[in-house]
Amino acid sequence: DAGVIQSPRHEVTEMGQEVTLRCKPISGHNSLFWYRQTMMRGLELLIYFNNNVPIDDSGMPEDRFSAKMPNASFSTLKIQPSEPRDSAVYFCASTLGQIGETQYFGPGTRLLVL
C-alpha cells in the first residue's frame, strides 16, 4: 500500500514567491496533519483536519500560511509570500482518527527560501 505522498520533495524559491506544498493521505484515513521541523524549534504542529474540516489551526505561524483540504485524498499548504525564516522540512501525516491511533508520516518537503 502507498503511504502518505508529499510533493515536491525539495523546493528552492526566492523570498516573496508563493510556495504550495501538496499531500495525499493514506486512503481511508480521515485525519490529516501538517507539521514543520526546524533545528531551532523542533517539530511543530501547524494545522490538522478531520473529515476535511480544519479542527485546530493554532499552530499556523501567521496569515502568510494557509491550508486547504478540498477532498479526502488531497491537501495543500500554501505560503504567500515566502520568507527565509520559513525554510524548514514540512511533513504531512494521516491517521484513522481514533484516539491512540498511529499517525503515518510522509517523507517531507524540504523548503529553502533564499
Place this chain on the structure above:
Amino acid sequence: GDSVTQMEGPVTLSEEACLTINCTYTATGYPSLFWYVQYPGEGLQLLLKATKADDKGSNKGFEATYRKETTSFHLEKGSVQVSDSAVYFCALSQGAQKLVFGQGTRLTINP
C-alpha cells in the same frame, strides 16, 4: 497544557551498549504514549506505543513501559546496533487526535 520532556541529546554509544532515553510527560487525563523514530532524510515512523497504564510497547528490540505513577515512558534497548542511529521522539495524544512531541533525542551508534 499537555507537554513531553525528553532526555537532552545528542547521545553517542558504542555498538552493543545498553540504551535508555528518558521521557516524562504532563497531562491532565490518561494519554496514549508513543515513541517515533526518524532516520536521516526520512519522515517519522512509529516505533512503539502504549495506550494505558502499565502497558509495555515493544518493537525491534526496543521497549517502553507506561508508568502512570512517575508519568514516564522511557525507551530502552539492551544492545544497540549502528542501524539504530536516528532521532527518537516521545509523544502523547489525549482526547483530540493531535500528537504533542518532545524535542527529540539524536542517537549515534559507533561500530
